Amino acid sequence: MNDKFFKLPLEKQRRIINAAYKVFSENSYKKAPMSEIADESGISKALLFHYFTNKKELYMYLWMNAIEMTRKAVTEYKTLETDDFFEMLKRSLLSKCSLMRDYPHLYAFSLRAYYETAPEIHKSIQENFNDVSKASEMIVFEKIDISKFRKDIDIKTMYAEIFYAVDGYMLKKYRLNCIIPDEIEKEIIILIDFWKKVYTQEV
Amino acid sequence: MNDKFFKLPLEKQRRIINAAYKVFSENSYKKAPMSEIADESGISKALLFHYFTNKKELYMYLWMNAIEMTRKAVTEYKTLETDDFFEMLKRSLLSKCSLMRDYPHLYAFSLRAYYETAPEIHKSIQENFNDVSKASEMIVFEKIDISKFRKDIDIKTMYAEIFYAVDGYMLKKYRLNCIIPDEIEKEIIILIDFWKKVYTQEV
DNA sequence: TCCTTATTGACCGCAACGGTTAATGCAAGT
DNA sequence: ACTTGCATTAACCGTTGCGGTCAATAAGGA
Numbered sequence: 001m002n003d004k005f006f007k008l009p010l011e012k013q014r015r016i017i018n019a020a021y022k023v024f025s026e027n028s029y030k031k032a033p034m035s036e037i038a039d040e041s042g043i044s045k046a047l048l049f050h051y052f053t054n055k056k057e058l059y060m061y062l063w064m065n066a067i068e069m070t071r072k073a074v075t076e077y078k079t080l081e082t083d084d085f086f087e088m089l090k091r092s093l094l095s096k097c098s099l100m101r102d103y104p105h106l107y108a109f110s111l112r113a114y115y116e117t118a119p120e121i122h123k124s125i126q127e128n129f130n131d132v133s134k135a136s137e138m139i140v141f142e143k144i145d146i147s148k149f150r151k152d153i154d155i156k157t158m159y160a161e162i163f164y165a166v167d168g169y170m171l172k173k174y175r176l177n178c179i180i181p182d183e184i185e186k187e188i189i190i191l192i193d194f195w196k197k198v199y200t201q202e203v
Numbered sequence: 204m205n206d207k208f209f210k211l212p213l214e215k216q217r218r219i220i221n222a223a224y225k226v227f228s229e230n231s232y233k234k235a236p237m238s239e240i241a242d243e244s245g246i247s248k249a250l251l252f253h254y255f256t257n258k259k260e261l262y263m264y265l266w267m268n269a270i271e272m273t274r275k276a277v278t279e280y281k282t283l284e285t286d287d288f289f290e291m292l293k294r295s296l297l298s299k300c301s302l303m304r305d306y307p308h309l310y311a312f313s314l315r316a317y318y319e320t321a322p323e324i325h326k327s328i329q330e331n332f333n334d335v336s337k338a339s340e341m342i343v344f345e346k347i348d349i350s351k352f353r354k355d356i357d358i359k360t361m362y363a364e365i366f367y368a369v370d371g372y373m374l375k376k377y378r379l380n381c382i383i384p385d386e387i388e389k390e391i392i393i394l395i396d397f398w399k400k401v402y403t404q405e406v
Numbered sequence: 407t408c409c410t411t412a413t414t415g416a417c418c419g420c421a422a423c424g425g426t427t428a429a430t431g432c433a434a435g436t
Numbered sequence: 437a438c439t440t441g442c443a444t445t446a447a448c449c450g451t452t453g454c455g456g457t458c459a460a461t462a463a464g465g466a
Binding site: 033034035045046049053054055 | 425
Binding site for chain 1: 229230231234314318353355356357360361364366367368369370371372374375378379393394397400401402
């Protein structure tokens, strides 16, 4: 990793790593070509190798960067500073939308990276992530005020179902190549309001 | 396409096309290697080319086969012969589970094929599918008895949400490489019962 | 034994890959 | 105008992987 990369104009940095996020989110690690990343970001392959000395280093930088940015966005939106489940959900997803404005393919990249099987990558990834994800799920279930939910539903099932739906929704958007943050934000809010109405106890 | 393929023992046929479904569901058309399909099905590459004269022909056969099998399973389960939404949903998904027993990667293949962008493939696929999918969604909304739903929810949103969740659920299963029909069947039923309870009007 | 069919290893030509290097362009300093 | 130093690239290298072919072998039945 070459420090000169960080001295580039921010917009150029973004163009490069977005191209990388895109290519790595559409292909497995092994089949994602560096040349495609270079083309997509409008620089030469040689220059790309000048900034990131090899493929693995670029990939690991993207991974670390994704984690760090996600963490930052989550705290910025005060995601965990509420005990209302749907408010927390909204903040969490809106923070991801805001991230999406700058890095449209970061979400898809993270999802894929987590399940990447290439041995050189797999190990480094898993170690790093288990702490984060397990911990945050714990926090959610400790913080949440469950008295607001309908009494006749199973909360774990609801929780799982909601996250399936979010993943399925995003999957469709990516498949349609249709990442428009404003639109997604609107539709996500509709979904959350829908869930809130359905799962909340009527008083 | 060589007719001799159909004279093979059924189990060998299945081994071959399952390998193909798998490889094509994990890679884009362009990056799915015929050699990998041959290896995975335990035959030589030359023999694979002997049965399916080239890559495109194999792919198109898989696509046609997927459509036909899906259609067959749907009618076998009498999916459309009810006006209860959740019953219809259950039959639809269980029919897919039964398909999954013989062809674990057919579902993932179909999903990916529909969004395949390789120009040689794209056109042939889209033509063929639009009729089917659009038509079936129409039928669903015409047949369903909507009086059973809670009055305060938007049915279109519910419909969309449920299908997002199913896709998200299956996505996770595939990502974890965890296609166990019995388990999926059980969990799907739990989800459907959950939805039925949540969305149905209390009387 | 011979004939037919099923199956494959070895091969071909080409494209794509990760990575390198020597040569360019190009702006600032003198 | 000339040099220095850095940003950037075209061209290249050795290797691998690809779709597809073919001559040779294995297998089986009469």
